[in-house]
Structures are given as structure tokens and as C-alpha cells.
Amino acid sequence: MLPPFELSQPTTLPEALSALAAGDGQPYAGGTILVPDLRGGREKCRRFISLAGLEELRFIGHDDEGTTLGACTTIADIAKDPEMAIAAPALAAAADVFAGAMVRSVATIGGNICCGSPSADMVPALLTLGAEVTLSNSEGKRKIPLSAFYADYKKSVLKPGELLTAVSWKPLRQSASHLFFKLARRKGDAITVTGVSVMMAANDGKCSKVRIALGSVAPTVFRASQAEDMLRGRALTAELIEKAAKAAADQCSPIDDSRASAAYRLQTAQALVRRQLTQAWHQASSV
Amino acid sequence: MTEIDTSPHAIVNENLRQVGKNKPRNDAPTKVYGRAVYAGDFHMDGMLYAKVLHSDRACANIRGIDTLAAKALGGVHAVLTSQDLPANNAVMTDLPGQVGGGTKDTKQPILAGDRVRFHGEPIALVAAESYELAQQALELIVVDYEDTEGVFDAFEAQEPDAANVYGDDNIVAAYKIRKGDIDKGFAEADYVLENTFSSQYQEQAFLEPEAAVAWIDEHDILNIRSSTQVVEHFRAVADALGMPHNKVHLQAPYVGGGFGGKEVMTIEVWLALLAMATQRPVKLVQTRENSFISHGPRHPFTFTHKTGISKSGKITAMKITVTSDAGAYAKLSPYILLYATVGATGPYRVDNLWVDSTSAATNNLPTCAYRGFGTMQANTACEAQMEELAKLIGMDSLELRRQNFIKTGDPNTTGQIIRSAVWSDQCATQALDALGERPDNTDTLLYGHGLACYQQSYGRIRWMKDTSESWVGLEVDGTAIVRCSVTDIGAGQMSALAQIAGEVLGIPMSEVTVYFGDGHMNPLGGTSTASRALYMTGKATELAAKNVRNNLLQCMAKHFDVSPGELDLGESKVFVIDDPGRSMSIKDMVKHCASLGVHRHSLEIYRAPPSEGLDPETGQGEVFPDFTYGAHAASVSVDVDTGEVTVIKSVGAHDVGQAINLRAVEGQIEGSALMGQGFALSEELILEKGVLTNGSFSEYLIPTSEDVPDIQSIVLESRSGLGPFGSKGIGEPVFAPVAASIVNAVADAIGTRIHHLPLTPEKVLAAMTAKKAAAEE
């Protein structure tokens, strides 16, 4: 049963930040994690500060500097944004396969980042964009790379009183390839078993830029930095790609759970990295 | 009185005006606009709210239950344990609604006494001023458990030293079939193939969890308004409480899905006890989590098939062993096992046959009725074996099926002669054709096509002597009323009766009002189970409507000075067939007949063909009234790197006898396409030492709207069934071949077979990896 809880409803960001500073509760965005957790007895907090009234946190801005999303932008907003397929193809792809229509229409990007789940589907694509997050409190704000946001399983560097207010990234190089693949046990409303995103740009027949991020195969979503290092500056061959995929799998530390075994996660992580690198190289090097 | 008709119906080619057409169902507007009232929507003044304490473990002795603190909580009106119950503390969980006998004694404690046998077994009931208070009270109840050793595997349960769950030996039921000479059959075979196939638990996952309100009215009648498939449970409630049957009134409003999960009594008796104890109305809507553990899911089954076959594709012998896991209580396991036994050879004629089947008790969830009722599991195994046989002898699998299809006039597994049409071949051919060309494989995707046929009974086991009653009457304004207690569980049961009565009486179905789902105000129609609702209640309604029609036509024949056979009713008119200008509106006709005192109402009973059971040594005899035949075909793609299966196209082709409402038939085919897809690919309750670990919709994966493939329905009409207008039952039949067709499509795509369902990506990838490794050796 859903236990009773308090929900304050600030209408401006400063109001929300001072409520947070006063320790009036935990942020409540779309509630698509909080409500099931409350019902299932996993969430002990009973006081929440709703972000639903903060229209200033629900926006998508594209300009020459890149793209910025307000924390309360919903996954459906992202899926429907006509420019997202160019600004961040993998993020648009992730939004398309995220949950089901009902959840997409309330779940927020901020909640997805802040829940800290290794299976958060927007995070791999944001990591391969090299995104930064803006963290605000009643005193001010700071910007840090998303890759430095996670400390451990469901743990982040967010301090008490801090709210994630935006996520942003610099424009992708036009010829870059940006991919996401979600492996799950069904097509809708399924928790990801293995998630892979790759960003690649090529120059002069060489891989000039590459980022690889994996979800659901370690305590946090992470960048396969060793694999990236093997590829950067090189002309990619099937052999090299296979080696890099192996290196990416070596960086995984998956667990067995009811959805899949650790061994399956490892096997598919390697296969999907190989597949995405091959596809990305094909796309990036052919323009 | 109506004659019992066991002969095949003539192919009549009646000129039907609305039966068989695409008609909006009478229940559509109220459901679409959200006005339909379900059991959980009722509210009464002074109503209390109930909660149930379910066991959190699978097997333990109960040394004591401390309810003092729960009882002392303000706002709590009753806390009941087994000690507060009538001395017998038991409720019938057998096939409900039968008066003909032939059922077994499968009583189950209403509340656990000194022992719990499964995760979820009810231990205590609470009624309080609110759900929150009731929940708090539950949390104050202290159960002193002593864990005991259990048994969690249907094979281990049959070992002599297994922990005892049921009876002396954990054997809940066993059957055998001995037909022909299997030694001779195997000796004649060119090839012999043996395989074992097994399948998993499946949850009914109805949209509406168990819900009911119970109250005692001013006449001292115990009323229960419940989400049930069976209003005849009033008898079992009365028996459990030691009350006369006529003092318990059970009604079913619209039901938000049952699929068998609301066939055996669910929460009714609990609410009855609480209403009696508190003398207040009491309501319970189960949470989804509790719903998962409070009705029985589909039985896991294991089938071992040994088949002898000739080079030309003729089956010469089959030896099949069948094992099901009944869980902690018998419920309907004996009958489900019987269906699996009779259905073990699928839609094929096998003259040399040996079947041994056993259902064993374990400390797992008690398993129970679920669409397909054992036949579906048996069919899935049989259709896998047929594909493997085809591969073995190098024959096209449809051609192999054609060699072996049972035909009208053939004896089936139990020696019953099939009397209705068998259009397996036409259905299979059309379903497969509808898939079109198989795309070429790519670097990442393998494509496969799969087919499955089936034979599934409709109507209940014949020695239960099933009957159905219905009342049809015409009002003087020309509108009609049908009274029949049939429960409307979402498949259009109510609307079909309107359509049938409207067809016979010559008025549109929208002018027929059906009173349904009420076991005391309406004649008893029987259960909405066993694909019998349309067959039985439709037949009773057709007969009653025909009586009314005959009465009126006799009167009108005098008026028009013709014989009754020269008249017809249609387009809201009575008219002379050869001279349609001579007519009268139905309204005027009814007025005219009423003024002459003509009987405008009729109560009819339809009796299913009875039989006297099976020979226990040979398993020969007549079990079911009739069978439905058809096929399902599926095309899939399999991702070579992940093992993910995508169903691309899913085609059901079925001889439904006669569609009553074509749209409703399509609805059944489409729904079954997804339910079967879930069974084939993703649905599985996972138990660890009897404890359910994935009882939620985030972990138990039914297909979602995003998983829906391109579904096509092909409806054939032989008009050879026992139902109204020659219809056959279709609710379960259309589901029976779906999973098998998907499983066969996956085997086709990856070139190897997985013998245990569901086909999760992980299992599919492992099978592909193993195949590759074997090829490299």
C-alpha cells in the first residue's frame, strides 16, 4: 500500500531551493521511481518537495553552444523534440525506447540522472555526449561533468540541499555517429539488461573522437575508457574493434539478478560494443 | 423440455441478419465512457475495509497467532483466524456450479490452522474502518512460525521420502490411456524420436484484481457482489458458513478479466465471514502483490514424448508421460491434468497410444485454471515434437501434420468419435500463407516462421452434466429482455446473448436488454469457464427465443392466414416470406399477440451431452461435448548478439463454427496472440523454495503495447458446432496454438530448439552459442 506522505508544492526555483536547504524533504519530480519505492517499502522518506510547479526547469534549449535541458524536462518532451535527432541522436533513441508511453510522459531527465540507477537509460547517451550537470542550492550553483557525478551504486556527489537543475552538452560534430542500444526482456516498460551508447567522429580515415558508455553492467553507468583509448587516433579494423569490445567487457562488473545472469550481461556487453563500434565507424568514416 | 441433441448439427446456411457480423457490443459504450461499474467501485454506508494476512513462507507449522494488539487497535472491528471459523474450516475448491456430481473432494482450509503449506496461504482476516487501519492491524498480528521441510519439485514430491503435502503420497491425480498396441506401433516405425518439453508458471494478470463487497440485508440474506467468473459459488459460500443456499446471494457485475483465475472462489468467503462477524458491509480489493499469491497460476508441466513414425510421415505410436505441479492444494489440478492427458496428442489421430499422467503436490503456489486448462501446455509440447519429427524425416512440417490430422468421424485419444467439422488443414494453410515470404537473414537478425495447430475442447467435462438456463421475453413495445446469470468477464458474454435473441426475434441487438451476472434474480446460466459460456448460455437463449418466436408466429399465422413456416421475423417486422409487403411491425405484433393472451416469455434449459466417465484402465470414454480446431502462425526475428526475439507477425486462423460477433472473435484472437507471446517469451513466475520472488508487474513481464506485433485474424465458419447457430467455443481454443507457433518460429530461425519455456533472450543466446560450438567441433 502507498503510505501517507507530505508533498510541498513550491512554484519557483528559489522557493524550492530554500525548502531543500531547510531540510523540508527530498525532491519529487515525476515520481516514477519514488511512488513504486514508497509502495514497495523501499523508500523511507515521507516528506517531499514537488518540482512539478517549476516551469523554469522544464525546457529544451538548442543554440550554437550546444543543448541544455531543464531537469524537469520529461522523457516524452525529449522524444518529441524535432531537433533532438540531430543534437543527440542516441538520446532521442533512448527516449523512444524508454519505459512506455505513460511513464515517458511524466518521468523526468533529472530524476533519471539523480536516481543513480545503473539502468537509467538516458545516462549512457548523456555520457557519450560528454554532458555536464548543473547543481544548484540556495547559495548558488556549480557545473560538473556527468562522468564525475556518480560515486557508487545509487550514490552521487549531490550534496544535501542541492538540486540538479540542468544538463547540457556541446554540439556534436556534424559527421559524428551517436548510437544507443537497449537490451531488455521486452520492448515496453522493461528494465535494461545491457545498455550501450557510442559516440564516434572520424578524421582522415582515423577515429578522432570516441566515447563508449555502458549501463546495467556495473554499480553505475560508466565510460569504457580503456576501450576508448585503444581506438582514439587509429583506423579501425574488425580486429581492433573486437579488442576494444573485449576491453570494454573487462571493465564491467555485472551481477546476477532475476533479469539476467552476469555472464549474459558480459557476453552481450561485448557483442553490443562491437556492433555499435562497427556501425559507428562505418557511419563516421563514410562522410 | 428440449431433447438432448448429441448429433452433429446440419449445415444450415441460415440467412443471418446480425449474427456473424461486425457489431459494436452492447457493453462497449458503458466501458468506453467509463460508466461501467466493477466490483471494486461499490460503496455502501457504514462499509468496513478488509485486509488479509497471507503467509510469507511456503511451509511451516504455526505454533500460535497473537491477535491481541490487532484487536485492541481503534477502528478495528474484527480479526479472524482459523479458531473463529465454523468447525469444518473448509471451502470447496472443486469445479464449481455443477449439480450433476462427478466432482472430487478437494476442500481447502479457509484460513491456515496449525500449518501453512504455501507462500500466500491466508492466515487471518481483518475488517476495519479504513484500509490503512486494517493494514496497521495486520502488521500487529504476530504469527509464531516453525519452518518445516518442504518439497518444491513435482518429481521429487513423488519420491517415497519426500515431505508430505497432500494425502499419503502427494499424488493429487493420475490418469492413463492405453489404446491400440504401442509395441507393435513402435515396431512398425522407421524412426523413433524422444524429447522432453517443459513449461513454466504463468500468471493470469487480469486488469482487475480480486474485488468484492459483502453485506447482510434487511431480509437476512448474505449478499456478495464480486469479481468472479462463477455466481454459482453462492452454494460453496453457504456450505462453508453452514447457511442454507437460498440465503446467499452472489452477483457479478462486469468483471475485468478472469482467464480462469476467478473460476475457483477467490475472496468471497473471506468477506462473507467478516460481514457475518461485524454485521457491516465489508469490502476488499486485493493489492496486485497479494493478487499474485492468492489465486492459482498456470501449472508447470513436463511432457516426455516418444514417437514412432514412418518414412512417409505417418505416426505409428506415441508414448507420452505427463507431470504437473499442483502446488499445495488440489484445486482444479485433477481436471487440468485430465485435459492435458486427453490433449496430449494435439489434433492428431494416434491409434497406438500410451499416456501416463500425474499431478503432484508440492509446497509451491497452488496452481489452477488458466485459459487453455492443461490442453494448451500439452499442445505446445506436441507441436514442438511434430516439428522435430518433420526435421528428422526431412519432410515439410505442414505436410507431416496433414498425414496425421484427426478427421471428422475419427476416434480421438479416449475413443470419442469426432462429430463436428475438422478444418485443421484449411486453417493451417491459410495462417501460414498469411505470413508471406520469409525475409533473408542479415548480419544481426535471423528470421523464422512457425506454425502450430491444436484441438481444444469447449464445454465442460461431460460427466458433470452441465446445464444452462436462460429466460427470454418480449415487451409490448417490441423490445426484448434476456435473463441469464452468465458472468460477463470481458469477452462479450452479455452482448452475445442480446445478439442471439435479437437474431431469432427479428430486432436489433441494441433493443435487447440482458440481465446477467446475478445468481438469484436470473436463471442460472452456469460459469464463464471452459469456453462454455457462449456455447451453453447462447444455446439456452437461442432455444428460449425460438420458443417465444414460435408462439408469436403461430398467432400471426392466423392473422395473415398462412402457415407459421411462411412467416419470418426481421428488420423489426413480421412478414410473409413470399410476399414481404404483407407485414406488421414487431411492436404491433407483440401488442396483438398479448391482447390474445399469447405467452411472450420462455424459460429454457440446455443440457450438454452427458457421459459416464472414463474406463480407469484404458482411459477410454467420452470426456468433452466437442472440440474446436485451427492454427496459429508466427514470424519472428532473433538478434544474433543478444538472443532477443521480436514477433513480427502473428496470425490466428480458426474454424469457430459460426461467429456470433465477428469483432468479439477477433478480440479473442488478438488478445490470445499477446497472451501466448508472453507465455512463449517472457512470462514466468519465479519461486525460490516456494516463495514467489517476482510478484509484481515490473518483474513479471507480460507483453506491453510496445510489444504488439502485426496481428491478423482469419475466421472460418463450418457451422458444425454444438453452440447457437452451429458455433463452437473459442475463448480458450484461439489461445491454444499461439505459444507453440512462436516457439517453432524461434527454432526455425536459430536452427535449434529450446525445450524449456519461456524463451528468454538469455536462453536463446545460449542455445545459439551452444549450436555454434557444436558445429565447430
Ligand SMILES: Cc1cc2nc3c(=O)[nH]c(=O)nc-3n(C[C@H](O)[C@H](O)[C@H](O)COP(=O)(O)OP(=O)(O)OC[C@H]3O[C@@H](n4cnc5c(N)ncnc54)[C@H](O)[C@@H]3O)c2cc1C
Ligand atoms: C513502469 C516503469 C518503467 C520504467 N522504465 C524505465 C526505462 O525504460 N528506463 C529508465 O531509465 N527508467 C525507467 N523507469 C524508471 C524511471 O521512470 C526513470 O528513472 C525516471 O527518469 C525517473 O524520473 P522521475 O522524474 O519520475 O523521478 P522521481 O521518482 O521523481 O525521483 C527519482 C529520484 O531522483 C531524485 N530527484 C528527482 N529529480 C531531481 C532533481 N532535479 N535533483 C535532485 N534529485 C532529484 C528524487 O528525489 C528521487 O530520489 C521506469 C519506471 C517505471 C515505473
